[in-house]
């Protein structure tokens with residue numbers, strides 16, 4: 001699509017304007033930019049040399065003047081004595097294509113403001129601020145020009161989001177705590193938010209929905225948010241072992257700080273703000289990555305039916321893996337994950353992965369033979385690298401380990417960083433152990449390195465205990481999924497387990513960031529010692545609701561054999577989408593998705609609810625007009641309830657068209673999945 005570019009250079013406002021006004025009530029606005037549809041407006045102001053940003057929507061303030069700047073290690077802070085020396089706006093309206101994703105086409109429609117500020121005294125340093133304003137959100141970043149040959153060492157980023165959000169409700173997980181991103185989402189008044197990860201989601205008293213996050217987290221520390229007072233939030237950068245937060249050689253840009261703003265929860269989800277702010281694909285043709293479903297030696301480990309460690313209960317044996325390969329081949333699933341295949345699992349690997357060997361299999365696992373057998377059966381092994389947080393140890397083997405996978409046709413890698421937050425082990429060869437955070441600059445660099453090395457060998461990656469997603473799949477489309485929240489494993493052994501509202505919370509918080517390897521489809525509805533808080537139909541709906549281009553079919557083959565009717569949906573459901581719509585939803589309560597498969601005309605619907613049952617009338621207007629479809633409906637039975645009747649389930653078919661409205665009945669803790677097949 002042709003790109004419209006409209007550039008207009010505004011002369012900077014004359015310097016004398018910046019002298020303090022007599023009554024310093026309102027800071028002086030020096031630059032402003034409106035979104036293309038004049039929905040959102042951002043203004044930059046100077047208050048006695050301090051830069052602030054603020055935002056409004058349709059004339060109502062949503063962000064009050066908010067601080068910008070940095071504390072630096074070896075220099076005076078970058079915050080005061082600024083004057084605006086140059087500003088420039090430009091507009092873009094362009095549609096780009098995703099190699100895989102929730103939508104094939106993504107529209108990037110924004111107006112950009114670039115503002116250059118310079119210190120009026122002493123060091124006379126300059127700092128550029130770039131704002132991109134869309135109708136559904138705002139992104140801004142700092143650009144450090146090259147001004148000296150020494151590194152910029154950032155001790156603190158002063159960015160604030162001073163929300164105008166009295167009596168708002170917030171959904172959040174704590175940041176800086178030991179379990180990384182694996183907390184249950186809390187729903188509290190905004191004034192009870194502490195220090196949180198992003199995305200963090202707010203519903204304002206007016207009904208407006210706001211989510212703060214970041215985009216393009218590259219060679220920088222992940223951003224947490226701390227509530228300073230009232231409804232004012234400040235950026236907190238994830239720590240580094242050296243004591244500073246970020247060290248970079250200028251010129252460089254920070255990640256984008258983002259704010260999605262939408263009338264409804266559905267529109268909040270549908271925004272592509274962070275993807276649009278990321279740099280385009282740097283890898284060229286990545287069609288070697290195939291979105292697909294996978295099975296594997298996994299749930300049995302979490303049930304403790306088998307072990308990662310070698311011995312009588314070892315899960316990753318040749319014979320057991322052959323059974324999964326056969327199961328995958330028989331059902332059309334592409335991948336077979338095997339955890340515990342390599343050496344190093346026999347001791348205490350949680351938080352200590354120094355025994356892991358990523359190129360040598362255990363004696364009872366014939367890696368070469370199994371890769372060949374998989375190939376013969378038309379499936380692919382999925383690789384697994386658990387690091388136990390010993391990341392330098394892993395990096396030393398990375399090249400060889402990926403070469404091995406490349407040679408064997410293993411083209412998707414699940415990795416793992418099981419260690420408490422702040423306990424990643426880094427050795428620089430100085431004999432010392434440095435402890436890093438999962439989302440600090442050092443780990444952000446590590447993930448980039450793995451993604452690039454893997455891409456060079458046509459391998460896709462799916463890290464668990466990862467750094468959060470900031471839309472980098474656009475730049476590196478082999479970064480296909482990740483964990484970064486409480487997944488299905490918590491249904492096996494979580495204390496407490498995931499409550500019914502959990503997956504609904506995920507949709508409007510964690511999933512705003514990007515794909516999650518949640519690993520749904522536990523049709524036994526049984527964890528290690530505890531039942532799942534889910535109905536059967538809900539397990540099917542999760543394939544449509546929780547997006548990932550690789551979806552695990554996570555349960556044991558024997559459990560699928562017991563539920564042939566429900567299993568049919570898992571076989572049939574697509575994993576790559578032409579288009580995605582949120583038909584209905586409220587944060588934390590319920591959500592209904594419709595997605596059309598990529599390269600086809602079959603539609604899928606998935607709806608889930610929290611602990612409350614609901615009846616929703618869903619217009620089928622998304623279907624192609626004048627076409628008839630067979631709706632294969634997988635729903636909760638009339639007496640279903642997650643607590644005491646979760647297996648009550650109905651599969652039925654109906655003929656429908658786009659003019660119909662479907663009554664979607666969701667049991668408490670339930671769900672519904674539908675496949676709409678066009679009639680020939």
Ligand code: NOJ
Pocket residue numbers: 298339386416418464465483489
């Ligand atoms: C935690 C991951 O989330 C899980 O999927 C994996 O099985 C274990 N780590 C072991 O690597």
Ligand code: CA
Pocket residue numbers: 182464465483489
């Ligand atoms: Ca995990």
